[in-house]
Amino acid sequence: MSILVYTENREGKFKKQSFELVSYAHALAQLAGREVIALSVGEVADDELKQLGEYGASRIIAIDYSGHLESRNFSKLIHHWVGALGPDIVLFADNNTGKSLAGGVAARLKAGVVSGVSGLPISMEPFILSKMVYTGKVNAQIQINTHHKVVLLAGNSFGVHTNPVTSIIEHHNIVAELASPSSELLSTEMQKGKILLSEAEVVVSGGRGMKGPENWGPIEELAGLLGAATACTRPVSDEGWRPHTEHVGQTGKVINPNIYFAFGISGAIQHVAGVSRSKVIVAVNKDPEAAIFSVADYGIVGDVNQALPQLIAAAKTLKDNA
Amino acid sequence: MKILVCISNVPDTTTRIAIGPDGKSISTAGIQWIINPWDELALTRALELKDVGRVTEVVVANVGPTLTEATLRKALATGADRALRVNTEPTDAWSVAINLAELIKNEAFDVILCGIESSDHNGSVVGGLLAGILDMNIISSVSGLDIEGDTLKVQREIAGGKELHETSAPVVLVVQKGIALAPRIPSMRGIMMARTKPLLTSDPVSSEPMTATAQLFMPKAKGACRMVDAENAGDLIRLLHEEAKVI
C-alpha cells in the first residue's frame, strides 16, 4: 500500500510546504509500512523533481502540463491517480490549493477528510488524527472510518526533514477524463516579495497601539528582516491604516505561523481566535494587564516605539551573523 | 442569477466552551449562537449584488436541528429572501455536504457560496465536498466577486499575489474576508419582515459517518509568558533564535 502526496509547485519550483508534506508522509509511511508516492502537476524539471526524494518520496509521478487546470478537473486528475496507484492515504498541504482540491478528491473517493491536522496520527487502527477546533479553544481527535483517508496537514506543523531515498521519476501526460472547463484564469498579479499571510512562517502584526498608518515603517522593516508577512487587527484594517487582506481574527484570516509578533494589540478574544494556532506568540504592549500576555509566550511591557528599533537592530545583527 | 448561501450555526467566539459529559461534543448550555462569520460576509456580498440588480434571489440554507432557526431568521432579517433547513444534527462534513447537495439537486442555483471554514469544527471542507458531489467547479479562497451578465468575475488570493478568474454558472465559491468588508446588520424593518419570510424544512438523506470525533479535550494551559526587560528588548530576538528556535 502507499501514501499519495500532492506536491504543489509554483513556476516549476516546489513550495517548502511540499517538502514538509513529503517529510510528513515519510514519517507516516514508517508507522504504516507504506511507500511514499509524490504527484506533481506542471512543468517541473527532473532536477527539481529529484528533490522530493531527499525528503522521502520513492516514486515521483510527474504530470507534464503547462496550462491552467480548474479545480474540478484538478480533483478529477488526482482522483484518477488514486485509482491507478491504489494509495489509501492522500495528503495535501492545508493551504489555498489543498483546500480547493481535497474536498473534490474526497467526495469522488467517498472518503473521510480532515483538515488542519497537526502531527502524526495518534493511532493507525482506527485512524485518528489531532487538530484544533472551536477557534483554537479545544483539541479534537478525529477518526476517519473510510478505507481512503484524505488529510490536510497544517503548514509549519511538522517541519521539513531530510530522509534521502532512491526515487524513480515517471513522466505522464494527462490521461484522466476531464470535464470541459467552465472557468478561465484571466490574469495573475504577483507582488514581488509578498508572502501570503496564511502560509507565512513568521508574522509581524500591529494593532491600534501603533497609533497610525505612518508608524508602520518599523513593522515592515522587522518583517523584511525576518522574511515575515505583515498582519493587523480589525480596527486597523477598518480604519484603512492597512489593507483588509492583513486583517486576522474571527472575521479575518486564521493563521498558524511558527511565530506571531503582536505590537500594540490588546488581545481581544476575536483577535486571538485567528492567531492562537501560532507556535510562539510574542507581545509588546505598554499595559501589563493586556489580555495578549495571557496567550503570549514572550512579552515586553513597554512602548512599541522604543521596542521596535531595538528588535530591528537585533534582527539585523542576527542576519549579519547568519 | 440565484445565489444559495450555506450558513453554519456556530457558537459566538466570546462564549466559553465546555466539553460535554460524553467527551466528544461541547456542552450547549448557555451558548450564544451566531452566523459563522465568513458565511455572514458571503451573505453580505450576495445581498450587495442583489441591491445592484445582478442577483434575483438570495436563499440561505442550513443543515441542522430546530435550534438553528434563530440563526436562519437572522439571515432573513439581514435581507435573504427565504431559508431552507434540512432537519438533522449533522454528524460530519459529509452529512452536511450530501444534504446541501440534495437541496441543490432539487432546485437550480447559479452560485453556491460557502465560507472558508466554520468556526466550530474548523473543517474547511464542506464547500469542496459539495462541489465534488455535484461535479461542479469550485473556486476557493475567494476574496472578490462580481457578476457581469452571465459570467462571474472571481478574485482569489494566492501565494505572492492574486488571481482573477472568469467562470460560468453553476459554481461553488468558497469565500474569505474581502468578499465583503464588514457584515451587513439586520435593520428594524428587516427584523419585522423576517417573521413572514419562508423558512422551509426538509428531511435529511441518510448517510454513514465518514469521520467521527473520537475525543475532545481542553489544551494544556500555556506556561507563563516569559517577560523581557523593555530596556533590553533586543534580547528577545536572541531568545527566539536560541531558545524557542523559531527565527
Ligand SMILES: Cc1cc2nc3c(=O)[nH]c(=O)nc-3n(C[C@H](O)[C@H](O)[C@H](O)COP(=O)(O)OP(=O)(O)OC[C@H]3O[C@@H](n4cnc5c(N)ncnc54)[C@H](O)[C@@H]3O)c2cc1C
Ligand atoms: C463580532 C466581532 C468580530 C471581531 N473580529 C475581529 C477580528 O477578526 N480581528 C480583530 O483583530 N478584532 C476583531 N474584533 C474586535 C476586537 O474585539 C477588538 O476590538 C480588536 O481586536 C482590538 O484591536 P487592537 O488590539 O488593535 O486595539 P485596542 O483594543 O485598542 O488595543 C490597543 C492596545 O495597544 C496598547 N498600546 C497603546 N499604545 C501603545 C504603545 N505606544 N506601545 C505599546 N502598546 C500600546 C494598549 O495598551 C492596548 O492594549 C471583533 C469584534 C467583534 C464584536
Ligand SMILES: Nc1ncnc2c1ncn2[C@@H]1O[C@H](COP(=O)(O)O)[C@@H](O)[C@H]1O
Ligand atoms: N451545517 C451546515 N449547514 C449549512 N452550511 C454549512 C454547515 N456547515 C458548514 N457549512 C458551510 O460550509 C462552510 C465550511 O464549513 P466547514 O467545512 O464545516 O468548516 C461554512 O462556512 C458554511 O458555508
